[in-house]
Amino acid sequence: RPGAADQCGTQTAMKWIFVLLLGVGLSAGFDREAAKDKLTDYRVLNQNLHLDKLEEDFEHLEEEYNKIDEPVSNETLRHLLFRIRRLEDDCPKRHVSCGGDHPICIHEIKVCDGIEDCKNGRDEHEKVCDDSIVSPGSTFIGLVHWTACKVRPDHEVIISITDSKHEDFFKPRAWLRATISRDDSHLHEDDSVFTSYNAKGYFSFGARLLVLAPVNDTDAGIPIAISCRFNYGNNDHGNCKVRMAASLQVCASFKVDRREM
Ligand SMILES: [Ca+2]
Structure with a gap:
């Protein structure tokens, strides 16, 4: 009886499906409980970590505040x-x-x-x-920190304005000549070794920006330019950058302070 054989087969298959579903159901029930516990553990741990982190942040803030508290x-x-x-x-x-x-x-x-x-x-x-930033004799000193282009150890630099001109045809800028000296004493432990080169450029009164480029090649081996923005609200301090002359990529940065002669 083919019909009876089919019915028997269908019943067997259904039994297996029932056993399978029961297994999946039990297993799902067990996993849910375990997952719930794990989730709780994770939440507690996370809360603790969060509290630790908050405490750490708070201590850091407190330290910062204490620093600010100084005059x-x-x-x-x-x-x-x-x-x-x-x-x-x-x-x-x-x-x-x-x-x-x-x-x-x-x-x-x-x-x-x-x-x-x-x-x-x-x-x-x-x-x-006021052109006292770029009047001849004005000298600024800073510590150059190289980060790209040609990375070299930090060194001192002295920028001295040697000549300043105002042309009637373009008054918003002063045209400059300067000497840029680099102190390489870090390379020669016994005494200071200065390397100097001539530079020319301009000062923009509106941007309060001094731009200087070496007249000849320098030992940096790459064409560079120096720009200093006097953004401290006075004529004595500025933020400078050394850039690649062509791409304007920043190679080094430093702060300059006026050196009283
Ligand atoms: Ca005007």
Whole structure:
């Protein structure tokens, strides 16, 4: 009886399916409990780790706060205020704010060009157009930290302005000649060894940016240029970068301070 054989086969298959489902069900039940425990353990561990991390962060913050609690110098405050003011200016690239209650932005090349573009005359103010940063004899010193291009040990650099010219046809910039000296005493333990080269460039009053490039090749072996932005709110301190002349990739950075002669 083929029909009876089929029925018997179907019954056997159904039994197996039932056993299989029971097994899966039991196994699923067991796994769910284990997973639940594991999940609880994980949550507790995670909470503990989270608390540890919070505690660690809090201790770190406390340390930072204690550092801040020390008296802040007027110089640092002036620098911070200058930076905040520049951030608040919200002017487009290569523009500067006229300041005041209703500040407008003017292009950098309109600063110190002899024509009042700001309503309050700030762009032609004698303080803004003061050229003491780049007057001949001005000397700045800094510690150069190389990070790319040609990585070398940190070394001292001295930038001395030797000549400064204002051309009537383009007053917003002063055209400069300078000497850049590098102290390689780290290579010669016994005494200081200076390497100097001549450079030329300009100072932009609007951007408060000094740009210098060596007149001839230097021993850096790559064409470089130095730019310093005097963004500390005074004429005595600036942030400088050494860049590849062609690609403008930053090779090194340093802060300069005026050296009183
Ligand atoms: Ca102007």
